[in-house]
Structures are given as structure tokens and as C-alpha cells.
Amino acid sequence: MVKKRTTKEKLTIGIPRALFYYKKPYFWPTFFEELGCSVIISPPTQREILETGCKNSEIESCLPVKVLQGHIFYLLDKKIDYLFVPRIISLRENHSSCPKFFGLPDLAKLVSKKEVKILSPTIDFNKEDFNKTAFWLGWSLTNGFPLKRFKIIKAAYKNAWQKEKQAKEELNKNYLNQIESLERKVVLISHPYNLYDDFINLKIKEKLEKNGLEVLTIDALPFEFQTTFSHWDFASEMLNQAKEISKRAISGAIQISSFGCGCDSVIKEFIERIFREKKIPFLSLMIDEHTAEAGLITRLEAFVDTLN
Amino acid sequence: MKTYLGIDIGSISTNLVLIDEKNQVLDHLYLRTDGNPIKAVQNGLKKLKEKILGDIKIAGVGTTGSGRQLIGAIVGADIVKNEITAHAKGALHFIPEARTIIEIGGQDSKIIILRDGIVVDFAMNAICAAGCGAFLDAQAFRLKIPVEEFGPIAVESEKPTNISGRCTVFAESDMIHKQQVGHSIKDVVAGLCQSLVRNYLNNVAKGKDIQPPVVFQGGVSENTGIKKAFEKSLGKEIIVPQYNTVMGAFGMALLAKQNSKDESQFKGFEISEQEINCSSFECRACPNYCEIIEARIDGKVASRWGDRCGKWS
Structure with missing residues (x-):
């Protein structure tokens, strides 16, 4: 080798x-x-x-x-x-x-x-x-x-x-600051490779922040892992974090899934249910190769309006 | 007299609504976009100018729809808003107790859930535009029936044919097949209406709690066949309000009024006479190669957008 x-x-x-x-x-x-x-x-x-x-x-x-x-x-x-x-x-x-x-x-x-x-x-x-x-x-x-x-x-x-x-601790520390801030908070739910690739997610984080929202990313949440029904490792992690954060004072949740993701097509539904049960506004977005932002912006704007 | 103008620039239609300070509609226009949003708006402004007599002052302009940024920049809009907010605003003016809004336009279909007059949830069609007005239009053209007559024809049918609603390509081949084996046009058209409703309820309104009063608006709400199909599937009364086809523009006019400042940025009715050109170029400053769009009014750069970094806009 x-x-x-x-x-x-x-x-x-x-x-x-x-x-x-x-x-x-x-x-x-x-x-x-x-x-x-x-x-x-x-x-x-x-x-x-x-x-x-x-x-x-x-x-x-x-x-x-x-x-x-x-x-x-x-x-x-x-x-x-x-x-x-x-x-x-x-x-x-x-x-x-x-x-x-x-x-x-x-x-x-x-x-x-x-x-x-x-x-x-x-x-x-x-x-x-x-x-x-x-x-x-x-x-x-x-x-x-x-x-x-x-x-x-x-x-x-x-x-x-x-x-x-160290990097993880930094993220967690940041989370603690965010959760205590008085700004309205939105949690972004997706895989790290969608959350942190700004080209793919069309800078969604920046767009939300411009609207005066504090953006939490799901993988930065410091909650202990507990097993869920899912046999997929990342799905289990996401479900777990989503369940915990839905108990905190957040204004909304946005899930991003990429076109053609088989696992997301299953998990999406369960994540949505977690937030629906708690009556937290939920938006599901799909990202794809297309670079036209119009559709994404329409949905984000409308979502921010529903939070107001 | 102070007036407020709302413009909804959609894929199929461009609508203009002018209201006065008492929220009364002075005039409304439903025009075909015909692939040229700028021309459509110029036409609309020209017609509006001719129809409105007396001394009016535009005190606020709002734009919505998929062309809202472009037209907003060209006409000098005071407020640019997404379609969901605009449609909800418009519908709530007529039916304040509305709890569900079904809106089907040319390329987008939406469901808006309201509680106590506030938008609490919404959904839009995802990647595929199956079941929207553009498809109905295409089918009307194929069958050589004016799209306005789709509704009355569909309502006549007693035994609607089964048509696939999952994908427009399948729906079309299904329709052709059914025609070829001898189903009557009215049954096929009624079947199409049912399949669009099925597609909407399964994909767009999936999992949403549809509570009455249910308001149906957008271009497709003109189609009585679709309205009937919705009533049958949901078992609820469907309200199609006044100004159903221009509700987004009406909502925008209301928002423009609500948001009005001392001086409107409206560039005046003259822009319908001016030469407006849009061109695009690729910015090569970084490997993102953004497509920058540039609007020129009478040769002068009026606005630029489309960049990710903000260098041009």
C-alpha cells in the first residue's frame, strides 16, 4: 500500500x-x-x-x-x-x-x-x-x-x-453564549458538509443573520448522545440534538437536505415531527446544483415573516 | 389623491393593483408576462395611466413575485416582499378569519396556514412545478381550448378520467393516451383537474392541517374545475375571494401603504416610455463566476444584482 x-x-x-x-x-x-x-x-x-x-x-x-x-x-x-x-x-x-x-x-x-x-x-x-x-x-x-x-x-x-x-469546545462555548442571548434563535439542521459549505447552502447562515436572527447549527449543540430508532449514525445524532434543542427557547428550525439524499428523505419527516409537536415553526429546504437563489430567498423571507 | 401601487410579477402573469387610502381598489390589471417581465410592467403602467383619470399621486410601490427584485429596481419600489407574505396580507383583508390559503400560480404552488390572522406555517412546491398554471396553459394550448374554458368544461363531466398527477410528463402522456382510446375531452379535462388537486394535496399540502375557512387564489383559482375538485377531495367549502387572480399585487399595495414614508421612490409612469435594457455578464474576479445582471434605463445603469459578494450590487 x-x-x-x-x-x-x-x-x-x-x-x-x-x-x-x-x-x-x-x-x-x-x-x-x-x-x-x-x-x-x-x-x-x-x-x-x-x-x-x-x-x-x-x-x-x-x-x-x-x-x-x-x-x-x-x-x-x-x-x-x-x-x-x-x-x-x-x-x-x-x-x-x-x-x-x-x-x-x-x-x-x-x-x-x-x-x-x-x-x-x-x-x-x-x-x-x-x-x-x-x-x-x-x-x-x-x-x-x-x-x-x-x-x-x-x-x-x-x-x-x-x-x-478544542475546536468542538469552542463551538459548544459559542452555543452557550448564543442560547443565553436575547436575540431570536433559529436552529439549522443538516449534515456538516451542507452546513459549512457556503457555496452549496447559498450562504443561508449569513442571510438569516442579516434578518437579525441568531443561527445555531445542529452539530454545535453540546448534548449527550443517546440512541434513537435510527441505525444511521449521523441521523441518530441529528435526531438526538433536535429533540434536545426543541425543549429550549428557540423561535424556529430550518432543515436543509440535498437533492437525491436517500437518508434525508427518511429522516426529514421525523425531524419535522419533533418541532411540530412543540409548535416550533419549521421550514424544510432542498438544495441542488442550481445557483439561482430566488426560490431559497422567497422561502427564507416568508419563514422569517412567520417568526415575526 | 394619494394612491398605492402593488405589482406581482409572476412567471405567467403580471398583475397591477392600485388602491386608495381607504384600501379601495381603484383599478386592477391581469396581464400576461409572456416571458418579458419588463415589457409586461411597462405595458401595465401605460394602461393604468390611460385608465386613471384625475389627479393621483403614487405614494408607495410594492413588488412581489419571482420578478420582484428586477421590477423593484426598475420602477423604484419602496418595498419588495416574498409572495407568501403578500398573498396572506391580501387574503386576510377580505377574509380576516381565513385559516388556510391555497395559492396556485404559474410555477409555484403554496399552502399558507394562518391562525388568528397570523401566518404560522407555509409550504411551497419543491423542485418540480407539476400541477401549476404553466402546465394547465400548455395543455390548453395542446387541446386548442382557451384556458379560461377549462373550468366550465371540467365541471360538466360526470365521470372524470384517471390521470397521473405525479409528474407533468406522465400526466401529459396519460392524457393523450386516454384521448386516443376514446375518453371525452370533458372527462379528460376533469381528470386533469383532479390529478392536479391530488398532486397538490400529496406534495405541497402534505401533513398540513387544512382548517376552514379555506381561501383559494392565484391564477389557477379562476378554474372552477379545480375548485370543484378541491371541494370534493377536502369535503370543505372553498372560498374564492374577489380579486382572486391579483391577490398578491393587492397584498403588496396594502403593504406599500402600511410601509409608506414621506416620499416614494417610484420613478413615475414615464418609465413605460423609456428604453429599459437588461444584460448579464460573468464576473471573473473570483472562481465563483457569478452572473451579474445589469439594468439600464435610457442607457444609464439603474441597478445591478446577482453577485454573491456585493461587489456590483
Whole structure:
């Protein structure tokens, strides 16, 4: 898989800024850098990336996968040795990820050039602890290091987690400030790769803030995880957070799902019910390749008017 | 006399409503947009000017509909609002106790849920515009029946044919097929009305608590066949208010009045005579390549929009 290298040799790893990236934006870059690799992260999505993605995707793919494809193409044009596309099977015990995540490395392999290898650890919490998965990945990347390999990997893992944790704590702290503020609050519900990709969500957060609303994002909420009926890891997380936040003083909830998302088509309904039961205004939005904002703005404006 | 003008620029129709200070409608126009919103509004203003006699002063202008930004910039609107708010405002003026508004326009269909005169919930059609006025229009054209006669023809039918309502492409092939095997036109048209209603209730109004009084407005509410189909499916009386086809524009006129300031930004009826050109170009300052739209009145740049960053607008 990974060739032998000495400590002096630098490997360049490309990380697409899409899908799984947004789940752990700090962990992987730090981990690789600590192991002496240089990291290139593709820039935030822009039109060119989206267009390349759409052009080179299978029509039936969901929008986020098309976006990922675009980022992969961007990185393939850069000088990289490895393209990081993990095979994510499950991010929680007794849960499963979206089936499309299972096949991402294969998708990447199909489009990439021969010189670029796909770095694709299998992440499956049902079978192996995450630290073990990361360790074996680190082990293969340090193949050829003379000494202290064990120590280097351990330190890299620790520091990477530290960074990720800090960022999460920052988010949670921000949440506590927000929930205490007197402004009207709206919670945005979606997957991190829709919430934080401003090109895809047409800057929805900014648009709401301009209307004088405090915007909470669902993944920044600090509530303990509890199992739900859903076997999907991210759906369970979303449902859980939604249930908790619906008990707080919020003015409305907006759910964003991407066109063609199979999991969302099921979960959407259950999320809506949580807020409906509490009589919290709820808006469901669908995002797609189209860049015309008119439809989105109409719905947002009308929604803000109903809150008034 | 102080008056207020509301303009609703939709995909199929462009409507203008002029009200006085007592909220009385002085005049209303329902015009075809015909793919050229600017021309439609210019025509509308011209007609309005000819029809209105006496000394009037436009003290406020409001625009709504999918062309609201464009026309708002061109006529100098004081307030630009989304269709939901405009329609709710208009309907509540006539039926203050309304609890549900069904609005079907050319490309959008909406359900608005009101409680105690306040919009508490709404929904719009998602990606697909199946079951809207534009489709009815296309079918009317295909059958060579004026769309205005769709309603009376449908109401005559006693055994409406089953037509698929999920997708307009399927609906059309279903209609053609049914015609070819010998169903009468009135049964096919009535079947189409029922399928549109079914599509609306299953997709747009999905899961909403439809409580009476139910108000039906928008261009499609002119169609008595659809009204009848709604009444049959819901088992409730459907109220089609006065000015049903121009309700958005009426709501906007009310909002313009409510919002009026000392001086309106209205550029005057002269704009119907001026040369207005819109062009677009791609901004290459960053990789987003936004499409910038530029409106020129008599050669002078009046407004620009379409950028994500605000560089041009």
C-alpha cells in the first residue's frame, strides 16, 4: 500500500474539502502533518469545482457526492502522492453510515491517475476502535522510519485529537453564549458538509443573520448522545440534538437536505415531527446544483415573516 | 389623491393593483408576462395611466413575485416582499378569519396556514412545478381550448378520467393516451383537474392541517374545475375571494401603504416610455463566476444584482 520512506522524504497528502472532511476538519490534517507529511486541502467549493464534480459524476448521485468528486479532481491536478478518501462504514457502535460513504474510495480510484494512490483506511466502529484504525494508518505512513515510530504516531494522534476537541469546545462555548442571548434563535439542521459549505447552502447562515436572527447549527449543540430508532449514525445524532434543542427557547428550525439524499428523505419527516409537536415553526429546504437563489430567498423571507 | 401601487410579477402573469387610502381598489390589471417581465410592467403602467383619470399621486410601490427584485429596481419600489407574505396580507383583508390559503400560480404552488390572522406555517412546491398554471396553459394550448374554458368544461363531466398527477410528463402522456382510446375531452379535462388537486394535496399540502375557512387564489383559482375538485377531495367549502387572480399585487399595495414614508421612490409612469435594457455578464474576479445582471434605463445603469459578494450590487 504505502511505500517505504525515510523521515526526510516528504509525502504530500490531498484532502478533499467535502463530505467526511467537515466531520473532523482538524483531526486528519494535524495527524498527517505530525507524521511529517505535507497536506493540501482543496479550497472551499466554488463554481468550477461543482461543475467539474457534476460533469464527472453519475447522474443519480446526491449533490454532496458530486461536490466531493469536484474536489477530488481539483486535487488530482496538484502534485500529491496520496489522496485521502477514507472508507467510512460506521462512526458509532451499532450504527451504520450512509451506504454511499462505503464506496467513496472506489469512486476516487476510478477517476484518479496512476501516480496518485488512494489512502483509504476503513473506519468501522463496529469492528475496530478509531485509535487503532488511526494507528495502523500512521504505521503505514511511517514505514521506513528508523526508530520511535510508535511514539511518533501516538503523539500525532494525541495532538490531532486535541485540536479537534478544542475546536468542538469552542463551538459548544459559542452555543452557550448564543442560547443565553436575547436575540431570536433559529436552529439549522443538516449534515456538516451542507452546513459549512457556503457555496452549496447559498450562504443561508449569513442571510438569516442579516434578518437579525441568531443561527445555531445542529452539530454545535453540546448534548449527550443517546440512541434513537435510527441505525444511521449521523441521523441518530441529528435526531438526538433536535429533540434536545426543541425543549429550549428557540423561535424556529430550518432543515436543509440535498437533492437525491436517500437518508434525508427518511429522516426529514421525523425531524419535522419533533418541532411540530412543540409548535416550533419549521421550514424544510432542498438544495441542488442550481445557483439561482430566488426560490431559497422567497422561502427564507416568508419563514422569517412567520417568526415575526 | 394619494394612491398605492402593488405589482406581482409572476412567471405567467403580471398583475397591477392600485388602491386608495381607504384600501379601495381603484383599478386592477391581469396581464400576461409572456416571458418579458419588463415589457409586461411597462405595458401595465401605460394602461393604468390611460385608465386613471384625475389627479393621483403614487405614494408607495410594492413588488412581489419571482420578478420582484428586477421590477423593484426598475420602477423604484419602496418595498419588495416574498409572495407568501403578500398573498396572506391580501387574503386576510377580505377574509380576516381565513385559516388556510391555497395559492396556485404559474410555477409555484403554496399552502399558507394562518391562525388568528397570523401566518404560522407555509409550504411551497419543491423542485418540480407539476400541477401549476404553466402546465394547465400548455395543455390548453395542446387541446386548442382557451384556458379560461377549462373550468366550465371540467365541471360538466360526470365521470372524470384517471390521470397521473405525479409528474407533468406522465400526466401529459396519460392524457393523450386516454384521448386516443376514446375518453371525452370533458372527462379528460376533469381528470386533469383532479390529478392536479391530488398532486397538490400529496406534495405541497402534505401533513398540513387544512382548517376552514379555506381561501383559494392565484391564477389557477379562476378554474372552477379545480375548485370543484378541491371541494370534493377536502369535503370543505372553498372560498374564492374577489380579486382572486391579483391577490398578491393587492397584498403588496396594502403593504406599500402600511410601509409608506414621506416620499416614494417610484420613478413615475414615464418609465413605460423609456428604453429599459437588461444584460448579464460573468464576473471573473473570483472562481465563483457569478452572473451579474445589469439594468439600464435610457442607457444609464439603474441597478445591478446577482453577485454573491456585493461587489456590483
